[in-house]
Every structure is written in C-alpha cells, then in structure tokens.
Amino acid sequence: MSLLESFISLTSVSSKTTLSRPSTATSWNTKLSRRSSTSSYNTLFKSGANFEDVPTLVRTPWELERFRRSNVSRNKPPTPRSLPAHIFQNLPEEIYLCILQQLECSYFDDWAGTCTSCYVKDLHNLAFTSRAWEKSARRQLYTKIWISSLDPTSVKQSRRLPYHRIKLLRRTLRDASHIGRLVKELRFPDAQEIYQTASTNERQKIINNLASLVMSCPSLERFTGLYLTYDHGYDRLTNAISTRPCLKEKVWVLKADDVGWDENGIYRAKSRFHDPLWKFDNTDAFLHAHDNWACLDTLCLFGQGNCSMMDFRSFIATFRNLPSLKHLVISDFEIDQFNDRTLQAIPAMRSLRLQDLPGLTEKGLMRFANSEAAKSIRRLSLIGLEIASAAVISRYFANLSKLRRFVLAQEACPCLAPGLDIPSILYASDSLEYLHWDVLAYGPAYHDLASSISAGGMPSLRTIRAPSDDDGFLQALCRPRDQITLPIDAHLINQIEDPFSLSLLSTARREAQKRLEEAKQIPLMRIVVDEGGVIQHTYTLWDYMGTLGSKIIYSLEPDAEGSEEPIAGLNDLLLRKEVQGSSKICSGGGSVTNDRRERDRTKKQHVQRRMVKAPGLEVFF
DSSP: OOHHHHHHHHHHHHHHHHHHSOOOSOHHHHHHHHHHHHHHHHHHHHHTOOOSSOOOOOOOHHHHHHHHHHHHHHHSOOOOOOOOHHHHHTSOHHHHHHHHHHHHHHHHTOTTOBOHHHHHHHHHHHTTTOHHHHHHHHHHHHHEEEOOOSOTTSTTGGGSOOHHHHHHHHHHHHHOHHHHTTOOEEEOTTHHHHHHTSOHHHHHHHHHHHHHHHHTOTTOOEEESOOOEEOSSOOHHHHHHHTOTTOOEEEEEEOOOOOEEOTTSOEESSGGGGOTTOOGGGGGHHHHTTTTOTTOOEEEEEEEEOOTTOOHHHHHHHHHTOTTOOEEEEEEEOTTTSOHHHHTTOOOOSEEEEESOTTOOHHHHHHHHTSSGGGGOSEEEEESOOOOBHHHHHHHHHHOTTOOEEEEEESSOOBOOTTOOOOSOSSOOSSOOEEEEEEOSOSSHHHHHHHHHHTTSOTTOOEEEOTTOTTOTTGGGSOOOSOOOOGGGGGGTTSOOOTTOTTSHHHHHHHHHHHHHHHHTSEEEEEEEEETTEEEEEEEEEOOSSOTTOOOEEOOOOSSTTOSSSSOOHHHHHSOOOOTTSOOEEOSSOOOOTTOOOOOTTSOOSOOEEOBOOOOGGGGO
16 A cells, blocks of 8 residues: 555544544534645645644634634624714704703702802813814803802902902903803802992902903893992993993992081082082983993883982983883882883883882873883883772773783772772783782772682783782682792791781781681581491581682792792892702702702812802893
8 A cells, every 4th residue: 555545544534533523613614624634634744744643623712712703793682873973073053052051051940049160160071072062162151151259158258359360261351352252141149249348449449350351242241240329420340331232231220319418517409419529521421321232122220219310301312222122120210200201201112110100190100001102011010109090000901912910019009989880800901921919008909809800801810929918819719729838937937927017928928828727627518428327427528728720820939039028129139148948158069959960079179159049130020
C-alpha cells in the first residue's frame, strides 16, 4: 500500500470517529468544521507531519461568541426605533416656547409662592441641552428678569438691592443689544419694602440704578415692584419709564397737596406752590409722560385726596394720548378733579373701576350708562360711590350687553323711589357671570337682588360674593356647601362679634358657616320603617343651606390671595403680604408645594430667597 492510500484511510477513519461523537452545533457549523479539518490535514501532509493521536475539532473563541449572538438576536424582541437627531434640530421654535411656558406656569401657579432662583436655574440648565434649547431658553430667561434682595435672612442684606448684580446685568444688556431687546418685564419683589426703609441718599441710589437698567431695555413692557409717589417733579426712574414706547401698564400714585398750618402759623392749602424750588414748568410733566405710550393698555390712577395738579384737562389729555387703553382705574380724587364732566370723556373700555369719587352723581352715572363708550365694558367696579337709586344700577345691567363681572361696594342701600312699583325682575343681565354685592346699610337691596336672580334675571351667573349678606338671601340661592370657613379663620372662634366688621372676609365666612350649621339643625323629613304595624327604624334627614341644582357658587375668597379685604386695593400692591401656610424661604433644597418634585432639603443650592407671590394689576378689575 502506498503512502497516499494509507493517509486517505487514516483520514476516513478519523472523520468517522469525529462524526460519531455527540455534537450540539448546527448543520452549517458541522460542514464548516469539515472543510477546515480537511484543509489542515492537507497542509500537514505536505509538510510531512506525523500524528500519534487522532486530532479533535475545537471551536475558536470567535466562533463561540458568534453562536451566542445568533441565539440572543433570535430571542430578543425588536426594540423601538428612536427618532433621528435632525427631527429635534428642525422642530419649530414655537414648540420649545410652549414647553417653556408650561414650565413657567408650573412655578408661578403655585399657591405657596415661587422661588425665582430655582426657576431661573432650570432655564439655565435647559440652555446647555442643545443649540435649539439654548436659543429658546435664553429668550425665556431674559424676557422676564427677577431681581431680589441679597439675603432675606440677614437684616442688613435684606434691606439692600444687589447693586453689583444690577451693574453686571446692565453691562450685559448694553454690550449685547440683541439681548437687551428681549427684555419685556423687570420685576423687583423687594424693591418697595427696601425703598420705604431706606434713607434719602439710599433712595436716590435705588432710583438711579433702576433707571439706568430701564434705559438698557428698549422693548420694556412692564416694570413692577417699585411704585413711587409722583409729585409732578422730576426723577430719573419716572423719566426713564416714560421713554419706553412698548410699555403696557402703568401705575400712578399721585401725591396729595400739603394742607395744614406751616411753621409760621400760616394755613396753606397748596403749599407746593409756595416752595421756591418748585418750577411751574412741571405742571405739564404728567401729560408729557404719556406721549410715547401708544401701546399702553392698563392705567391705574390713585389719588391721595386733594391733588391740585390734576383737573379736567389732565384727565382728558391723558386719555387722548393713550389710543390702546383698555383697562382703567380711577380712585380717590376730589370733586373739582374728577366729576360727571370728566366721566363722560372716558373712551370705550373693557375694564373700568371707579372708586371713592365724590364728584360723581347719580345723574352723571345714568348718563354714562346710556353712552356708547359704556357698551364695550366687560368688567365694571363701582366702589364707594354711594348710589342710592336702584334704577341706576339696573340701567347698567340692562345696557351693558358684554358685562361679565360687576362689583358694587358701598354703605348706601340702593332702592327704588317711594311710590314706584317694584318689578319682579329689577336687575337683569344675560351675560353677567361674577357678582360682588356688598351693601352695609339696612334695606331691601339683598331681597330685591335675590328676587331678580330667582326669577331668572341672571341666567349666566356662576359666582356670588356677598360679605354682608346677613340674612342669607343670596347664600340660599347658591349651591349647598358643607364647609365655608378656612383653617386660617380659627383665630376668630373666641373673638367678640363686631357688627361693623362683616366686610372682613374671615368674619363673613364665620357668619356664613353659622347660617349653614343652623340650617342643619332643622329636620327636613322623617322616614319611618314599619313592618307589620311595628316601627322598626326611624331616620331623620336634616335641612341644608342652598338650592339643589343651582349653578351659582357662594364664594368668600379675596381678589388678592391672603388679604382680609374682599376687593384688592392699593395696599395689596405696595405692602408685602406673606401667604399664610406657605414656605417663606427657599435655599434651593425645595419645599413642599403642589405638583412639584421634592428635592434634597439638606443640600443648599443657592442663597436663601423669599418665595414670591406678587399680585398683578388684573386683581383691580
């Protein structure tokens, strides 16, 4: 036998031996192994190698790894395909802005207040996510700028504005004009409190720093936090705000004349005119301040009694300079300053508040109710006007077809003249949704209003607030409630009753709760279970306060949260009010709030800040 034939026989024997062993590999792996073994033997035959033992097949590590991956890929479920990156890069900017607006709402709609540092930090982190986020987050970050005191826990630091931060911000806005144009609102929650406790030199420093910051924002729409008393003189802050053409809202607190006896024993009714430093050229300073405000839509004029510089001409010229004016507050002016003649010059408004104006008569109010300018009013507040005629109020309800909210607060009780028949529906309005009715004097005002509502005179009415509803006429028309008082009213339980404090909401809530509890003591019906002439059970259903099926809610909550007064006033804007039950200080570790994650409280992330809960001008309407 030749050497070739011997090798062929040896190869066949080894192949049979190898195939007879049990194998867990698949068929294609077996074929691959055979090819590799044959080639290896041919190589060994050519090199003249000799074998003492029969060789066996062993898989290489990469073959084992390939086998495992093939099994895993067969058993693994298909993974969802992620969106490519270019989709997020090409998203419209409006989508990012909607997300940022929702983030803002989650912070500022919180009843416990808002930590502006935490809100700004979230915007700052979003700016580092991507280029698209950076553009939108930067716009949101500079649109509304919040500047708080340095450290509210320190007595010294809490009474100072962060001048260094204001200087750095001013430098940024001036050097990058495109960023300066983004600023729409400047908010200083602590500025009013700091200004009131500051010295004369410190006050001038505050005004100068804020004025220079205002001048760096050409597109400024709102400046809140500091409301100076205007005496028709010159100050840098008022002048800076008057040059902003995009301004949307303005609050004027006009200083009253210094009336009284001077040090020389001379009675001066208008002592400002006796001041040698006073310039008569400043008489038109108030009028010229409105020259650039073509976009102004909200104006609040708060007088402080006798303001001799304000007259018919001042009001008329102001209204003519503001073509976009839609919301107007006029409060506390004397007879010679604001009267029936001035009222007729008011242009068409959406919201109007007339408060403490003794110059207005029922004749002038009736004439204004019949005018074309009054037909566009949706929110009307008549406060302290002492309207004694129910016909005047009825005319407003009848002529103002777009009226949604009506506020009447006074001491006089409106009623019809003696001898006139009272109609079944004295007050009728198809559009009215919210009604505040607060009349202190005794009379038929509450009964007449309740009769009109029960007769269907106000089908769209959904909320009634009546702090002085002593007999519960209006409360009986509303939806029954189990609880009206709030936990913060507990301090009134042992307090002596004061009949003149009903206008305070805490007292009004206690009286309404008392009427509700008294109604529960009256049996409504009795159910007797009789089986075979024997009474088995007896059930008593007690009465309730209200009307089942009514769509009206009886509310005794204030316009400005945390206030004891039902109607928001100037003090709610000037004086800082802490919301009871809320966290006052935030250090970045988080606080217990509604629908917000709880962070690590022990980790200090920023300097301690006060929780901001500042009302806007919408609370006045």
